[in-house]
Amino acid sequence: MQDPIAEESYRQLAAALGNMSRTPQGTEVLPVVEPSLPLPMPLSLPTVVSGDATVTKHAGATRMPRIEFGSTPRDGSLFHTLLPRTMVMAGLLAALGSPLLAFVLERQGHLELDGRDWTLDDRGRSIATAAVGAIFVCSVLGWAWWTTAAALNARRQARYTVSPWFAPTAIALIVLCARGALSVFQSDTLGDDAHTKKVLMMTGLIAVAVIAHFTVLEGYRRAAGVIGASQRPWLVVILLPWAALALNGLAQFFANAVADSYLKVSGLANLMVLGVNALALYQAMSSFDRACSGRHMVHSDHEELPEFMRGLAS
Numbered sequence: 161m162q163d164p165i166a167e168e169s170y171r172q173l174a175a176a177l178g179n180m181s182r183t184p185q186g187t188e189v190l191p192v193v194e195p196s197l198p199l200p201m202p203l204s205l206p207t208v209v210s211g212d213a214t215v216t217k218h219a220g221a222t223r224m225p226r227i228e229f230g231s232t233p234r235d236g237s238l239f240h241t242l243l244p245r246t247m248v249m250a251g252l253l254a255a256l257g258s259p260l261l262a263f264v265l266e267r268q269g270h271l272e273l274d275g276r277d278w279t280l281d282d283r284g285r286s287i288a289t290a291a292v293g294a295i296f297v298c299s300v301l302g303w304a305w306w307t308t309a310a311a312l313n314a315r316r317q318a319r320y321t322v323s324p325w326f327a328p329t330a331i332a333l334i335v336l337c338a339r340g341a342l343s344v345f346q347s348d349t350l351g352d353d354a355h356t357k358k359v360l361m362m363t364g365l366i367a368v369a370v371i372a373h374f375t376v377l378e379g380y381r382r383a384a385g386v387i388g389a390s391q392r393p394w395l396v397v398i399l400l401p402w403a404a405l406a407l408n409g410l411a412q413f414f415a416n417a418v419a420d421s422y423l424k425v426s427g428l429a430n431l432m433v434l435g436v437n438a439l440a441l442y443q444a445m446s447s448f449d450r451a452c453s454g455r456h457m458v459h460s461d462h463e464e465l466p467e468f469m470r471g472l473a474s
Contacts, residue, residue, distance in 0.1 A: 238313045238316070238452060238453055239309035239310075239312050239313055240309060241306055241309045241310055241313070241445075241449050242449075243302075243305075244301075244302040244303070244304075244305035244306035244309065245302070245306050245442075245445050245446070245449070246302070247298050247299070247301060247302025247305070247306075248299055248302040248303050248306060248441070248445070249438065249441075249442055250298055250302075251295050251296075251298040251299030251302065252299065252434070252437075252438035252441070253438065254291075254294075254295045254298070255295055255434060256431060256434055256435060256438070258291075259427075259431065261287075261288070261291055265280070265284045265287065265288070268284075269281075270283050270284030270287070271284050300331060300335070303327075303331065304327065304328050304331050306445060307324075307326075307327030307328070307331075307376070307380070308324050308327065308328060310380070310445070310448055310449065310452065311323060311324040311326070311327065311383070312324050313449070313452035313453075314383050314386075314387050314448070314452055316452065317386075317387040317388075317451065317452055318386045318387050320386065321382075321383040321386050321387060322379045322380060322382070322383040326376065326379060327376050327379075327380075330372040330373070330375065330376045331376075333368070333369070333372050334369045334372050334373060337365040337366070337368050337369040337372075338365075338369060340361075340365050341361075341362045341365040341366060341369075344358055344361045344362050344365070345358065345362060374398060377394060377397055377398050378394075378398065380394060380444075380448065381394035381395065381398065381444075383448075384444070384447065384448050384451070387448075387451045387452060388451050389444075389447040389448045389450070389451035390443070390444070390447040393440045393441070393443040393444035393447065394444045396436070396437070396440035396444075397437060397440050397441050397444060400433060400436060400437050400440065401433075401437070403433075404429075404430060404433040407426070407429060407433075408426055408430070411425065411426035411429070412426070
């Protein structure tokens with residue numbers, strides 16, 4: 161009885177030897193192996209949608225997501241706040257150097273001091289105006305930039321924080337009030353009781369500007385509490401100017417009653433207040449930015465020791 165499997169093997173061997181005999185010498189023949197089962201087709205996996213990019217996964221290929229460039233930050237990115245924060249600090253530090261500028265002008269003969277009175281010549285007035293204008297522009301532009309960018313970043317952490325348009329609108333109102341107060345001060349067409357009218361109009365404009373400024377600070381203090389940033393530096397920035405105003409009034413009283421030496425003391429005290437205010441504002445802005453970027457230390461890190469740790473310590 162013949163074995164069918166052995167017979168089939170002999171036939172395949174004979175066919176292979178016949179093919180080799182018909183192949184030119186020196187040519188290598190690779191055996192062709194036909195698969196017994198069909199190859200599997202690439203399996204289509206579920207489509208993954210992430211933001212604006214659509215990724216379709218297959219067993220053999222993956223289509224890369226589409227990359228779009230734009231001015232609006234995507235997820236995980238924030239609006240830039242380092243440069244405007246530096247501009248604000250540069251303006252405050254330059255204001256701290258005002259006594260140095262006064263000393264230089266006095267040494268060069270452009271400033272004359274006579275007790276409480278001081279006089280600037282044309283050259284000294286132009287230098288002082290340019291310095292004050294540069295400090296004002298640097299501080300206002302930096303503050304407007306930072307408040308807008310910080311408000312947009314805070315909106316990524318919480319829904320109800322502060323509007324990005326709130327601070328720029330208040331800054332524009334303050335600038336208009338300052339311009340109006342300067343125009344009223346230089347005006348000579350108010351008729352009778354011009355002095356009284358000037359005082360009332362300037363007082364009203366200054367009051368509006370002050371209210372707008374401290375309203376902005378209070379709004380960002382509340383926003384700092386919402387996003388988990390520190391509120392204490394904002395409280396210092398809000399309360400310290402009022403304390404300095406009270407101290408200046410007290411120093412003025414003693415200067416009128418005793419001697420003018422209190423004016424020098426109050427001048428040094430004002431410089432110290434300005435320095436503390438600049439430091440507090442820097443801490444407030446930095447804490448706000450860290451909270452927006454998720455690098456702020458969580459509140460539980462500041463809490464006291466757990467119960468089992470206190471038990472061990474006792």
